[in-house]
Amino acid sequence: MSGTSAEIRSAEPRSTNPVRAAYxxxxxxxxxxxxxDFTLVARRDDLIPAYLDALELEISRALPEPLEVTTLFxxxxxxxxxxxxxxxxxxxxxARWFVFTExxxxxxxxNPWGLTNDKIGVLADAGINRVSLGAQSFDAALLQQLExxxxxxxxxxxxxxLRPRIPNxxxxxxxxxxxxxxELWNDTLDRAFALRPTHLSTYGLTFEKGTAFWSRREHGALxxxxxxxxxxxxxxxxxxxPAAGYEQYELSNFAxxxxxxxxxxVYWAGQPYHGFGPGAARYLNGRRDVNHRSVTAxxxxxxxxxxxxxxxxxxxxxxxxxxxxxxxxxxxxxxxxTRFAQQTxxxxxxxxxxxxxxxxxxxxxxxxxxxxxxxxxxxFVADSVVVDLL
Amino acid sequence: xxxxxxxNFSIIAxxxxxKSTLADQLLLQTGTITExxxxxxxxxxxDVERERGITVKARAVSLRYRYKGQEYELNLxxxxxxxxxxxxxxxxxxxxxxxxxxxxxxxxVQAQTVANAYAAINGNLTIIPCLNxxxxxxxxxxxxxxxxxxxxGFTDEETLRTSGKxxxxxxxxxxxxxxxxxxxxxxxxxPLRALVFDSKYDNFRGxxxxxxxxxxxxxxxxxxxxxxxxxxxEVLEVGQFRPNNVKCDELGPGQVGYFVAGIKQxxxxxxxxxxxxxxxxxxxxxxxxxxxxxxxxCGMYPIDATDFEKLxxxxxxxxxxxxxxxxxxxxSDALGFGFRCGFLGMLHMEIIQQRxxxxxxxxxxxxxxxxxxxxxxxxxxxxxxxNPQDVPVSGNIKEFREPVVKxxxxxxxxxxxxxxxxxxxxxxxxxxxxxxxxTRAQIVYELPLAEVIYDMHDKLKSVxxxxxxxxxxxxxxxxxxxxxxxxxxxxxxxxxxxxIVHRAQAEKRGRSLCxxxxxxxxxxxxxxxxxxxxxxxxxxxxTISALRKNVTAKCYGGDITRKRKLWAxxxxxxxxxxxxxxxxxxxxxxxxxxxxGDD
Ligand SMILES: Nc1nc2c(ncn2[C@@H]2O[C@H](COP(=O)(O)OP(=O)(O)OP(=O)(O)O)[C@@H](O)[C@H]2O)c(=O)[nH]1
Ligand code: SF4
Ligand SMILES: [Mg+2]
Numbered sequence: 002m003s004g005t006s007a008e009i010r011s012a013e014p015r016s017t018n019p020v021r022a023a024y025x026x027x028x029x030x031x032x033x034x035x036x037x038d039f040t041l042v043a044r045r046d047d048l049i050p051a052y053l054d055a056l057e058l059e060i061s062r063a064l065p066e067p068l069e070v071t072t073l074f075x076x077x078x079x080x081x082x083x084x085x086x087x088x089x090x091x092x093x094x095x096a097r098w099f100v101f102t103e104x105x106x107x108x109x110x111x112n113p114w115g116l117t118n119d120k121i122g123v124l125a126d127a128g129i130n131r132v133s134l135g136a137q138s139f140d141a142a143l144l145q146q147l148e149x150x151x152x153x154x155x156x157x158x159x160x161x162x163l164r165p166r167i168p169n170x171x172x173x174x175x176x177x178x179x180x181x182x183x184e185l186w187n188d189t190l191d192r193a194f195a196l197r198p199t200h201l202s203t204y205g206l207t208f209e210k211g212t213a214f215w216s217r218r219e220h221g222a223l224x225x226x227x228x229x230x231x232x233x234x235x236x237x238x239x240x241x242x243p244a245a246g247y248e249q250y251e252l253s254n255f256a257x258x259x260x261x262x263x264x265x266x267v268y269w270a271g272q273p274y275h276g277f278g279p280g281a282a283r284y285l286n287g288r289r290d291v292n293h294r295s296v297t298a299x300x301x302x303x304x305x306x307x308x309x310x311x312x313x314x315x316x317x318x319x320x321x322x323x324x325x326x327x328x329x330x331x332x333x334x335x336x337x338x339t340r341f342a343q344q345t346x347x348x349x350x351x352x353x354x355x356x357x358x359x360x361x362x363x364x365x366x367x368x369x370x371x372x373x374x375x376x377x378x379x380x381f382v383a384d385s386v387v388v389d390l391l
Numbered sequence: 392x393x394x395x396x397x398x399n400f401s402i403i404a405x406x407x408x409x410k411s412t413l414a415d416q417l418l419l420q421t422g423t424i425t426e427x428x429x430x431x432x433x434x435x436x437x438d439v440e441r442e443r444g445i446t447v448k449a450r451a452v453s454l455r456y457r458y459k460g461q462e463y464e465l466n467l468x469x470x471x472x473x474x475x476x477x478x479x480x481x482x483x484x485x486x487x488x489x490x491x492x493x494x495x496x497x498x499x500v501q502a503q504t505v506a507n508a509y510a511a512i513n514g515n516l517t518i519i520p521c522l523n524x525x526x527x528x529x530x531x532x533x534x535x536x537x538x539x540x541x542x543x544g545f546t547d548e549e550t551l552r553t554s555g556k557x558x559x560x561x562x563x564x565x566x567x568x569x570x571x572x573x574x575x576x577x578x579x580x581x582p583l584r585a586l587v588f589d590s591k592y593d594n595f596r597g598x599x600x601x602x603x604x605x606x607x608x609x610x611x612x613x614x615x616x617x618x619x620x621x622x623x624x625e626v627l628e629v630g631q632f633r634p635n636n637v638k639c640d641e642l643g644p645g646q647v648g649y650f651v652a653g654i655k656q657x658x659x660x661x662x663x664x665x666x667x668x669x670x671x672x673x674x675x676x677x678x679x680x681x682x683x684x685x686x687x688x689c690g691m692y693p694i695d696a697t698d699f700e701k702l703x704x705x706x707x708x709x710x711x712x713x714x715x716x717x718x719x720x721x722x723s724d725a726l727g728f729g730f731r732c733g734f735l736g737m738l739h740m741e742i743i744q745q746r747x748x749x750x751x752x753x754x755x756x757x758x759x760x761x762x763x764x765x766x767x768x769x770x771x772x773x774x775x776x777x778n779p780q781d782v783p784v785s786g787n788i789k790e791f792r793e794p795v796v797k798x799x800x801x802x803x804x805x806x807x808x809x810x811x812x813x814x815x816x817x818x819x820x821x822x823x824x825x826x827x828x829x830t831r832a833q834i835v836y837e838l839p840l841a842e843v844i845y846d847m848h849d850k851l852k853s854v855x856x857x858x859x860x861x862x863x864x865x866x867x868x869x870x871x872x873x874x875x876x877x878x879x880x881x882x883x884x885x886x887x888x889x890x891i892v893h894r895a896q897a898e899k900r901g902r903s904l905c906x907x908x909x910x911x912x913x914x915x916x917x918x919x920x921x922x923x924x925x926x927x928x929x930x931x932x933x934t935i936s937a938l939r940k941n942v943t944a945k946c947y948g949g950d951i952t953r954k955r956k957l958w959a960x961x962x963x964x965x966x967x968x969x970x971x972x973x974x975x976x977x978x979x980x981x982x983x984x985x986x987x988g989d990d
Contacts, residue, residue, distance in 0.1 A: 024948055040949075204944040232940040253944050268948045282949040289952055314952055324955055331946060363916055383942040388962045391955065 021071045022267040026278030027080040028296045034148040038209040040280025040294045041078040049087055055303040057094045059277050067098050072106045072264035081111040085119040092127035106263045113159040114151035125166035133171040139192040140185050143178045160196045171200035176234040177226040178206050186234045194245045199260040201247050203238045252331045271325050288315040322347040327387040335374025356389035397645040398572045399466045401483040404493035405501035406472030409523045411446050412555030414469040420561050421454040434469045439745050446471040447742050449479040451647050453631040458569050466647040474862050475736030478683045478715040484514045486588045486603035489572030493523040496530040500538040502801050502862035508543050519567050520545040526554040538827045577644025582673040583607030585666040592708040598654040603647045610641035614669035618676040622659045623669045624652035657707040662714035683715040685733025688777040690758035692729030698753050699728050705751035725887045725971045737844050758887045759984030762841045765792040765868045779889040782875040792868040794840040801833050802859035809854040817842035879922040880974050890984050901931035907983035914938035
């Protein structure tokens, strides 16, 4: 399909936007948790010095001069798996290459275990003003099931020690863990609320191909949570979080007013961003590059002066519009007809008329003539809706 | 061209015994193609042939060969080996005086070797037996020669040793063709009689008619008449296959080629028809061909209802190029307007479907194939039923009859037990066993066709570790205790999912079919019961629970591409859906009817 019929005007809106966001990936963990398919290596701390050198090389090759950013996100792996001195080397690099604008959001992912006061000091001194803590659960058995190395007490201690230096805290929580009851999920929510973070992300556990969990499920050693229970857990989150003051702004994300993660909204709004480190993605001039996911391959390529990019994709204007719709719908406010047309050059109704009507009839979408969004019911089955938009 | 210097021959063999590869060598060594033009199995030029590495269409080529100072025209027809395309072979044989019968020097005599050899013998063709692939590192030459002697009566002395790979014996083949195959007879000045053995639609030139001239001469400007079709046309061009179409002045007795006459009407040309001169009509048409007996039927429906007329035209074009399939319009409550198409076997069906989608770019929903049945009604009438949904209520049926085939297995001796077990499980009647040599045997069974076509071949291969082969021919209809099994999806009968099963197997088939459908139909907003029923008695049931949750948790910068691809893949799976009431049923569900429930 050429899509010319749906095209209102030729759209090259993003290429001229200045790039004001960057993602840095730190691919190290103490061990690999059974459900995790992120880009990382475990028990290869020997690679950290080389990684740091390569990271700076990669950045220096990509940026003509230090970049002014309004959001910067350091993810992993476990960034705080680096020792305090390695961490400060990392942030030296950041300081050399990134200038934070007034009010910039600078986030780091951290794990509760091993988050020493030294490391917290390094983060705070480096200007980090938001920490996303991988809490996942407050139940000892479930944490063990997830193969996490921390305890509920570690989470609480980490929050208490972080708060004085970096008060803007988010917790990640997982539901649908094999063996988790609705009651245990409610407990976890209670204990999370008690810590008064500014932001909460709740993720239904996904069995990713290639993970230990995946193969255990294939062999029947691990039972996936029944749909009905997982749905009830998600429903509980969508009921209880807003009641506790966390407004839902995306399928998995909730925040106190003013604390929605701005960096993620860059992704979802289709704005450009840089990305550095193994497996990192960048979106520049309408092209999405993803670095090699293998840490050693990424290292070798940087060291030998080759491009670290593993895959590249440049979407046609129509496909870009489709992607924008799919991602946009996952946000609670949904899609705005006028803004969508301005941004993508395509009219929502021309591109998706039949699908929108179908899902409206099913009660999965609501539409006030200007704004189209998932209903509460639609959020449970969002994938079934977005599939029809591609 | 003086018929004395023409030889017409087909290359026949069991599947994969090297026909097309030997044809390559014959083309190369006679200079019909140059080294530069050469590619493996050059005559297999359909996409489906190259993809699958098998021949599905017979292909004719004219070679020039100089022998003892005289130039000969050798018209070669490369034929397919698979049993489903046997009609292509028999048509080719009718246009020839000779046949090269290839037998793989390792595999030896196989089921289609026997079937094709007999077809040539019955057509009174001169057979040149060739022990082929003698270059293979491991051969069983002595045993295979013995098999050829025992089963087909060929002697060691008359059998050539050949290899299409290395070129061994190709010269012997060429000489034997000239010396052993009789030249065609026929007088160039008699009234024209030419056999239509194939045809093809060309978007610019209309129908290209492929002929073998028996008597008389055809040339441009001539007014011809199709004796059966009854239409007249003016010949614009005649030519030969070398291997591409090359114009020539005329085609005389014994020659093989094509003519173009600006025929746009797709129904004017019939394979097996006789071409004669309009002003000088031959006294008798040629015997032509026995029309093929389609025994496997399925429905083909355009996904997009507006493609119906386009599909009809494409089916017509396809049937010009493949005389062995049939189609008639039909309607289904579930699928709308489409066609009931008849085939010679399952591979044939797959190939036609693939060619339609490729060559015609129409997305199709195909229903599960079934064999054709015969019903003796209470009032004495005998009806053919090609579609399970046409079976009337059982009270009106006196006898339900199914097609039965004689199956010829050639297998290693240690496979005899398992094959007999397999045939007995499938209602087979044992006929005979004959040893081809110390380690291989030929076993004959009579089996219901329905028990043979779907997966017998796979089962045979698995119990003989790949060494067994089979061939079958229809021998008639026999009464059996058959019933129609309906499938209800959310309480509604889906006509396109109905099947005919043996009563003793109904429950097992019903259960496995419901299970398969449960896997194929994705969850909806509501619960979907799936039931199998005989008349109105439900014999199996499954329930697809309602869709309660389907949401990807994470979608950040690095995930976006991956997640979008995942969703796009889900979407692809949903492409071939038919809305049936509130339920969307994917293409694959219609084929799950095939599952025999064995494993
Ligand atoms: N070693 C060897 N291999 C051969 C020879 N002839 C054919 N083959 C191989 O056998 C396989 C089948 O060859 P084809 O020529 O396609 O066989 P075919 O008889 O035309 O097959 P169908 O038309 O599908 O019945 C191919 O992989 C060939 O490369 C030969 O003389 N020697
Ligand atoms: S700590 Fe996080 S990133 Fe590291 S392995 Fe576990 S889940 Fe994956
Ligand atoms: Mg072939």
